[in-house]
Amino acid sequence: MTILIPEDYPKTLINKDGKRIDGRALDELRPFKCKIGVLANAHGSAYVEHGKNKIYAGVYGPREVHPRHLARPDKGILRVHYRMSTYSVHERKSPAPNRREREISKIIEDALAPTLFLELYPNSAIEVFIQIVSADGGTRCASTTAASLALADAGLPMKSLVAGVAAGKADGKIILDCGDLEDKAGSADVPAAVRMIDEEFTLLQFDGEMNPEELEISMKYIKKGAREIYAAQTAAIKEKFDRIRQETEAENKIIEKETKKAEPKPVAKVEEKKEDPIEPVKETPAEPKPEPEEPTEKSEDNKEETK
Amino acid sequence: MTENNNDVREIVVPGEILTEDKNFVPGRGAIRQGNKIISIYIGLKNISGKFINVVPLRGKYRPEIGDSVIGKITDVSSVKWRVDINARDTAVLKPRDAMDVYDKRSQRGRGGGKSSREEEAETMKKFGLGDMLIAKIVAVDRVSDPTLTTVGESLGKINEGVVINVDVPKIPRIIGKKGSMIKLLKDFTTCRLFIAKNGLVWINGSSPELERLCIDAIRKIEREAHTTGLTDRIQYYIQEKKKERGLK
Numbered sequence: 213m214t215i216l217i218p219e220d221y222p223k224t225l226i227n228k229d230g231k232r233i234d235g236r237a238l239d240e241l242r243p244f245k246c247k248i249g250v251l252a253n254a255h256g257s258a259y260v261e262h263g264k265n266k267i268y269a270g271v272y273g274p275r276e277v278h279p280r281h282l283a284r285p286d287k288g289i290l291r292v293h294y295r296m297s298t299y300s301v302h303e304r305k306s307p308a309p310n311r312r313e314r315e316i317s318k319i320i321e322d323a324l325a326p327t328l329f330l331e332l333y334p335n336s337a338i339e340v341f342i343q344i345v346s347a348d349g350g351t352r353c354a355s356t357t358a359a360s361l362a363l364a365d366a367g368l369p370m371k372s373l374v375a376g377v378a379a380g381k382a383d384g385k386i387i388l389d390c391g392d393l394e395d396k397a398g399s400a401d402v403p404a405a406v407r408m409i410d411e412e413f414t415l416l417q418f419d420g421e422m423n424p425e426e427l428e429i430s431m432k433y434i435k436k437g438a439r440e441i442y443a444a445q446t447a448a449i450k451e452k453f454d455r456i457r458q459e460t461e462a463e464n465k466i467i468e469k470e471t472k473k474a475e476p477k478p479v480a481k482v483e484e485k486k487e488d489p490i491e492p493v494k495e496t497p498a499e500p501k502p503e504p505e506e507p508t509e510k511s512e513d514n515k516e517e518t519k
Numbered sequence: 520m521t522e523n524n525n526d527v528r529e530i531v532v533p534g535e536i537l538t539e540d541k542n543f544v545p546g547r548g549a550i551r552q553g554n555k556i557i558s559i560y561i562g563l564k565n566i567s568g569k570f571i572n573v574v575p576l577r578g579k580y581r582p583e584i585g586d587s588v589i590g591k592i593t594d595v596s597s598v599k600w601r602v603d604i605n606a607r608d609t610a611v612l613k614p615r616d617a618m619d620v621y622d623k624r625s626q627r628g629r630g631g632g633k634s635s636r637e638e639e640a641e642t643m644k645k646f647g648l649g650d651m652l653i654a655k656i657v658a659v660d661r662v663s664d665p666t667l668t669t670v671g672e673s674l675g676k677i678n679e680g681v682v683i684n685v686d687v688p689k690i691p692r693i694i695g696k697k698g699s700m701i702k703l704l705k706d707f708t709t710c711r712l713f714i715a716k717n718g719l720v721w722i723n724g725s726s727p728e729l730e731r732l733c734i735d736a737i738r739k740i741e742r743e744a745h746t747t748g749l750t751d752r753i754q755y756y757i758q759e760k761k762k763e764r765g766l767k
């Protein structure tokens with residue numbers, strides 16, 4: 213059995229060569245990966261890996277609100293449930309929902325609501341469940357990214373995707389996308405979420421010390437990071453459907469080959485028949501007809517499907 | 520942008536700019552944002568005339584009057600049934616909409632007939648908790664729950680077969696152009712099919728193996744709904760699987 217001992221905070225967070233402790237440049241993101249449609253029973257779902265963060269998000273709804281008194285007759289409500297698994301952090305996290313989780317649920321709600329058309333769903337609720345499987349600093353930002361993808365996967369109309377990323381300050385320098393150590397040992401942390409359609413901030417929190425100029429730089433960094441995350445989100449969605457499309461194109465080619473193989477057979481039969489009876493005049497105009505018909509049928513089908 | 524290429528339709532994501540051309544008008548699944556037209560769904564971009572549409576790939580069922588739906592009875596009271604129709608609200612079925620109207624009317628008022636209350640009480644015995652129904656939606660509005668009826672051709676209780684759940688936006692692909700896909704499924708698997716608008720499909724075949732084959736084919740349609748040449752591929756798929764599984 214491995215004994216888990218927390219590492220001490222390093223004395224310097226930025227090395228002499230200007231790189232950070234994990235070898236990243238100041239404005240470089242951690243490796244980011246995402247996927248949609250990962251949970252079979254949710255209406256929409258997404259999985260995000262941001263550095264060592266591993267996050268699942270599931271969306272249900274719009275559905276009836278329970279308890280009923282929370283329902284609004286003029287618009288739907290968005291409810292986010294952010295939960296950390298007991299094993300997601302170094303020291304066991306109590307499974308009871310705590311103050312921090314309620315706060316993060318609330319801010320993610322506020323970060324996502326400006327992209328949704330909640331007025332379309334009076335008296336109903338859209339519920340987002342976020343489960344942190346593994347935490348490594350910046351979970352609220354990565355959760356926003358995941359929740360936004362899950363909402364899109366559920367087929368809810370949305371103005372835009374949301375990308376979450378944090379900036380911070382370590383050793384007097386502004387850094388993008390703080391890891392766990394940088395978050396804890398650094399001197400400032402600015403988690404943010406950006407609505408990508410107009411690059412407006414839908415979440416901006418601040419913790420630590422920074423002067424206004426530094427905040428300006430961190431917001432520039434955040435927008436740069438958010439654009440990269442947005443590109444990854446878009447690519448992940450498109451890749452899923454394009455992969456299926458490529459597979460089917462390969463299958464289509466196989467079918468074309470098979471049908472070509474199958475086609476010469478009737479021709480051979482026609483030839484055989486030609487030899488035997490002396491009345492080919494009636495048969496030959498009758499039988500070659502199916503051959504040109506078959507391809508036309510297929511092309512018609514294709515046209516229909518693309519409409 | 521591939522605005523004139525209709526052969527392979529582009530996949531778009533929410534917030535993606537579809538065009539900045541002012542001659543286009545946002546259609547279904549698109550909105551105007553400033554001087555741009557953006558998508559509001561993950562879906563397929565589709566240009567018809569001056570309209571730019573986005574056909575969504577996922578989504579929930581929204582009841583409309585006249586839709587045939589499959590539902591499950593989730594609650595029975597003395598005056599109505601509650602039916603889960605895979606929508607936001609549960610639907611209501613009242614005995615008045617479930618009784619065989621013409622039989623009963625002929626008896627009433629000619630001596631020995633029953634009062635309407637007695638008739639309704641008797642009709643309430645028709646369906647029980649957990650029954651699956653094929654029903655039609657007769658009324659929907661923003662305020663009250665959708666109302667159903669089981670009076671009509673091919674409506675009523677489902678006694679046999681299996682019911683599966685599919686994505687609602689993919690129902691048109693399962694039916695196919697002029698019913699071509701559903702005809703193919705029926706011909707090649709010899710199953711009876713009923714595709715309800717609310718994303719439930721009833722399948723009844725002569726053997727469980729054929730039903731399984733039909734379900735697998737529908738799952739394949741669902742997965743590959745955004746691709747071209749689907750009808751040919753499904754025909755090929757069913758024929759191959761039949762050989763593999765030794766079905767005739």
